[in-house]
Amino acid sequence: MNERTTTPVRDTSELNQLEERVRRLRTDFPILAREVRPGVPLVYLDTAATSLKPVRVIEALAEHYRQRSANVHRGIYAIAEEATAAYEAAREKVARFINARTPEEVVFTRGTTESINLVALSWGRANLRAGDEVIVSELEHHANLVPWQQICRQTGATLRHLRLTEDGELDLDHFRQLLSERTKMVAVSGGSNVLGTIPPLHEIVRLAHEAGALVLVDGAQSVPHRGCDVQALGCDFLAFSGHKMCGPEGIGVLYGRRELLEAMPPLYTGGEMVKKVSLTEARWNDVPWKFEAGTPPVAMAVALGTAIDYLSEIGFSFIEAHEAAITRYAYERLQEVPGLRIWGPPADRRGAVVSFSIDGLHPHDVAQFVDRFGVAVRAGHHCAQPLHELLGLRATTRASFYFYNLAEEVDRLVEALQETVRKLVRRL
Amino acid sequence: MSGFDDEIYRDELLDHYYSSPRRGRLEQPDVAFEDENPLCGDRVRVEVKLANGTIEDIRFDGDGCVISQASASLLCEKAVGKRVEEVNRWGVKEVLQFLGIQLTPVRLRCALLPLKVLQVALAIPEKKGWSSAESPRSDSDEPRCAH
Ligand SMILES: Cc1ncc(COP(=O)(O)O)c(C=O)c1O
Numbered sequence: 393m394n395e396r397t398t399t400p401v402r403d404t405s406e407l408n409q410l411e412e413r414v415r416r417l418r419t420d421f422p423i424l425a426r427e428v429r430p431g432v433p434l435v436y437l438d439t440a441a442t443s444l445k446p447v448r449v450i451e452a453l454a455e456h457y458r459q460r461s462a463n464v465h466r467g468i469y470a471i472a473e474e475a476t477a478a479y480e481a482a483r484e485k486v487a488r489f490i491n492a493r494t495p496e497e498v499v500f501t502r503g504t505t506e507s508i509n510l511v512a513l514s515w516g517r518a519n520l521r522a523g524d525e526v527i528v529s530e531l532e533h534h535a536n537l538v539p540w541q542q543i544c545r546q547t548g549a550t551l552r553h554l555r556l557t558e559d560g561e562l563d564l565d566h567f568r569q570l571l572s573e574r575t576k577m578v579a580v581s582g583g584s585n586v587l588g589t590i591p592p593l594h595e596i597v598r599l600a601h602e603a604g605a606l607v608l609v610d611g612a613q614s615v616p617h618r619g620c621d622v623q624a625l626g627c628d629f630l631a632f633s634g635h636k637m638c639g640p641e642g643i644g645v646l647y648g649r650r651e652l653l654e655a656m657p658p659l660y661t662g663g664e665m666v667k668k669v670s671l672t673e674a675r676w677n678d679v680p681w682k683f684e685a686g687t688p689p690v691a692m693a694v695a696l697g698t699a700i701d702y703l704s705e706i707g708f709s710f711i712e713a714h715e716a717a718i719t720r721y722a723y724e725r726l727q728e729v730p731g732l733r734i735w736g737p738p739a740d741r742r743g744a745v746v747s748f749s750i751d752g753l754h755p756h757d758v759a760q761f762v763d764r765f766g767v768a769v770r771a772g773h774h775c776a777q778p779l780h781e782l783l784g785l786r787a788t789t790r791a792s793f794y795f796y797n798l799a800e801e802v803d804r805l806v807e808a809l810q811e812t813v814r815k816l817v818r819r820l
Numbered sequence: 821m822s823g824f825d826d827e828i829y830r831d832e833l834l835d836h837y838y839s840s841p842r843r844g845r846l847e848q849p850d851v852a853f854e855d856e857n858p859l860c861g862d863r864v865r866v867e868v869k870l871a872n873g874t875i876e877d878i879r880f881d882g883d884g885c886v887i888s889q890a891s892a893s894l895l896c897e898k899a900v901g902k903r904v905e906e907v908n909r910w911g912v913k914e915v916l917q918f919l920g921i922q923l924t925p926v927r928l929r930c931a932l933l934p935l936k937v938l939q940v941a942l943a944i945p946e947k948k949g950w951s952s953a954e955s956p957r958s959d960s961d962e963p964r965c966a967h
Binding site: 755757760771773780786815818 | 834859863884885930
């Protein structure tokens with residue numbers, strides 16, 4: 393895979409303009425006011441793991457428990473009805489946000505991982521047979537790989553792997569070769585959490601549908617940064633997590649085309665997901681409730697709705713423009729660090745994620761050393777071990793950005809990395 | 821800046837990391853074992869020569885962070901000449917003593933990997949050089965992965 397060594401050409405005027413608004417938005421995030429240690433402010437560059445939470449979302453959680461702490465769907469007293477209305481209103485917000493045809497196409501889950509498992513286990517068990525094929529790409533997060541490995545093993549279907557190009561992008565020629573009438577499902581990420589790759593989803597959906605296959609998009613890294621219009625894209629399933637888009641943990645979404653969801657058997661059974669139960673059998677509730685057995689995370693769903701309002705007010709045009717600018721800036725400035733290599737596509741074709749390695753240093757040591765400057769970056773395989781094997785690496789260090797990051801935080805990172813190299817690297 | 825990290829990255833540990841006299845392989849080890857810390861990819865291999873229940877010679881190899889590799893190097897230094905029973909009794913306390921530092925729980929896993937590898941090696945003298953695939957791994961070594 394190619395490493396990048398372009399000479400920096402820096403024009404930060406666009407970024408500077410955008411930063412006026414970034415500075416205002418930063419005041420929405422209480423955590424940005426804290427110091428990690430006395431005199432050391434937090435430089436949070438780990439949004440790909442989880443985003444920071446704006447005060448409005450934190451308040452929405454608290455407000456729900458203050459005002460409407462009641463179980464949904466079951467009570468007929470006032471606050472229970474309010475809780476139910478708030479929960480279903482959150483579903484409607486999600487549906488509008490991703491442009492689903494109806495709110496019934498939105499299933500609340502615990503997150504991307506659970507959403508993908510739900511499809512693999514429910515749809516997969518009902519539809520996959522020996523001889524069928526599922527295609528995943530080589531850059532998938534474990535969440536969009538292991539569930540498919542498991543269900544293929546159980547059903548006798550075959551898991552095929554879509555190759556990457558030298559630049560870390562999906563090899564569409566290889567994709568065309570892999571597709572056949574045997575292909576039943578294509579499960580692909582909307583954005584790599586390691587390389588920053590942004591797969592051409594429209595093209596992938598078109599090709600997969602031509603071959604008669606369904607498409608699941610792992611939107612964990614794409615929905616928070618670019619949104620998703622499921623009707624325009626035409627994907628069959630979309631999975632994403634609240635916590636990476638200013639919402640709380642414990643809430644995520646599975647979008648599925650209604651007819652698919654209706655045909656799928658429930659995964660969990662119990663309360664809430666049934667219409668009528670006798671001692672010996674049960675009739676399932678309608679979608680989406682059929683997939684929501686037990687008491688759902690009501691406050692988290694409501695707060696996800698608040699996060700969606702917040703992101704919508706900011707607008708993806710701003711978020712995308714700022715991320716493009718700060719990613720380009722980081723990409724260029726990081727090259728000033730001796731021995732640093734960035735993995736993945738060039739700056740103008742990637743999301744707000746930059747993973748790198750530094751000659752002679754283990755990513756763990758890098759992350760620990762820059763922490764002394766308050767810089768939070770992640771070290772490891774980022775739950776994408778096969779991808780790291782492909783890169784010939786055990787681990788990388790990753791910096792990732794969101795609309796609340798400033799160019800000066802990239803500067804802090806670069807200074808911290810330069811200090812790390814000065815202090816730790818011994819030329820043998 | 822915090823003295824805490826400076827201790828981790830003090831010269832003595834960096835010496836162990838970059839140029840340990842104990843890094844390498846033995847000609848004919850009696851037991852050997854290799855494993856990794858799946859969370860961060862630290863890998864350590866330990867080879868031991870035994871004589872009457874005593875560690876006669878020992879080497880390590882691998883790659884990983886300063887903590888894991890320095891810990892392996894120090895462990896080898898301390899273990900040579902010791903009885904197997906004694907080494908088997910070592911735990912967190914001893915490893916931190918060798919390193920001379922305090923560690924957060926995440927980094928403690930890096931520090932403990934070499935001792936775990938050595939103790940597994942010493943537990944299976946009749947079966948030379950298990951690969952980690954066959955190893956009786958404890959659950960706590962499983963990767964925790966959520967991002
Ligand atoms: C691309 C991708 N898919 C899936 C996930 C899993 O998300 P969650 O842990 O919220 O289920 C992540 C989280 O890092 C991710 O980056």
